[in-house]
Amino acid sequence: MDRPQLYGWAFSNYVRAVRILLLEKKVDYHFETVTFQDLTVDDFTRLHPFRRVPVLVHDRKIIYESQAILHYIDESFDGGSFQPKTPLERARMHQWMSVTVSYIQPIAIGQIFVQRVYIPENGGQADEGTIKRAVTAIASHLDVVETALTQAYLVGDSITLADIFMAPVLLSMKLAPEGEQLINSRPRLKTWLEQLAKRPSFVETAVPVPKFGLELVA
Ligand SMILES: N[C@@H](CCC(=O)N[C@@H](CS)C(=O)NCC(=O)O)C(=O)O
Structure with missing residues (x-):
């Protein structure tokens, strides 16, 4: 499996939640810092059509919206489950x-x-x-x-x-x-x-x- 790439800025709480989960699960990932300016560039819609962070790129798939990303990470990587059973x-x-x-x-x-x-x-x-x-x-x-x-x-x-x-x-x-x-x-x-x-x-x-x-x- 590819090393996931996370796009965002560190102070965003949504981005932070994703980073916390990646650390909790000990997933090796690359953090690509983007700025507000980067969101306005036409090309950014390739990553996030609504021009927001976080965005996760993994195995050439692009996933946006923090809750979707959290579920994807939890279910795709080893390191224990962060979802209850029932x-x-x-x-x-x-x-x-x-x-x-x-x-x-x-x-x-x-x-x-x-x-x-x-x-x-x-x-x-x-x-x-x-x-x-x-x-x-x-x-x-x-x-x-x-x-x-x-x-x-x-x-x-x-x-x-x-x-x-x-x-x-x-x-x-x-x-x-x-x-x-x-x-x-x-x-x-x-x-x-x-x-x-x-x-x-x-x-x-x-x-x-x-x-x-x-x-x-x-
Ligand atoms: N519903 C989105 C919200 C993402 C969001 O609003 N992110 C903020 C950073 S915390 C952002 O990208 N803001 C840029 C802007 O509003 O232009 C999610 O859960 O990922």
């Missing part, structure tokens, strides 16, 4: 991955991280009203996760794709003081995130907040 548990795993993109990521990253961390880091001023509303909006979503975390991981006592997909998003949100407070006031969520953040795959893929400029969030 249909109900697998449904739960998909449920949490869908919750991540539908309800958590747009607020945790799109509002709290962007306003409190990314914009100031790139020389701009946070919109306090947006942050306030975002904190209120995400609190009840996080309560749902807190209640569900009765075991070590989102689905039972083994790490699955759901943990690998959701945790990077919440770790980015936690860089904001409001995000940290949202996590630390929920003991199960706090412990779950702390345990995951200590794993070598998470440590190795942690990168500083990028300075891509304010036009990115204009």
Whole structure:
């Protein structure tokens, strides 16, 4: 089998989730860093018709969309399975991955991280009203996760794709003081995130907040 090539930038949480899985499974891969500028080049649509990252190229096949990539990697390479065995548990795993993109990521990253961390880091001023509303909006979503975390991981006592997909998003949100407070006031969520953040795959893929400029969030 070919050595897979992953296209993306390290700070993307979607890209990070893919890198975490590749590291967890000890898959030898090549990371090709692309920039926002690269996405605008006509040729990029050969890799991703919607001009996004991550993209995985393996055995001359192109796979895009992070959840599809995660499943492909998990099922194509040795290194243990990161999907539970029963249909109900697998449904739960998909449920949490869908919750991540539908309800958590747009607020945790799109509002709290962007306003409190990314914009100031790139020389701009946070919109306090947006942050306030975002904190209120995400609190009840996080309560749902807190209640569900009765075991070590989102689905039972083994790490699955759901943990690998959701945790990077919440770790980015936690860089904001409001995000940290949202996590630390929920003991199960706090412990779950702390345990995951200590794993070598998470440590190795942690990168500083990028300075891509304010036009990115204009
Ligand atoms: N649904 C896509 C989302 C990918 C995505 O939005 N990636 C961001 C980086 S985190 C991106 O490529 N942004 C570039 C842009 O919005 O132009 C997936 O799950 O892979």
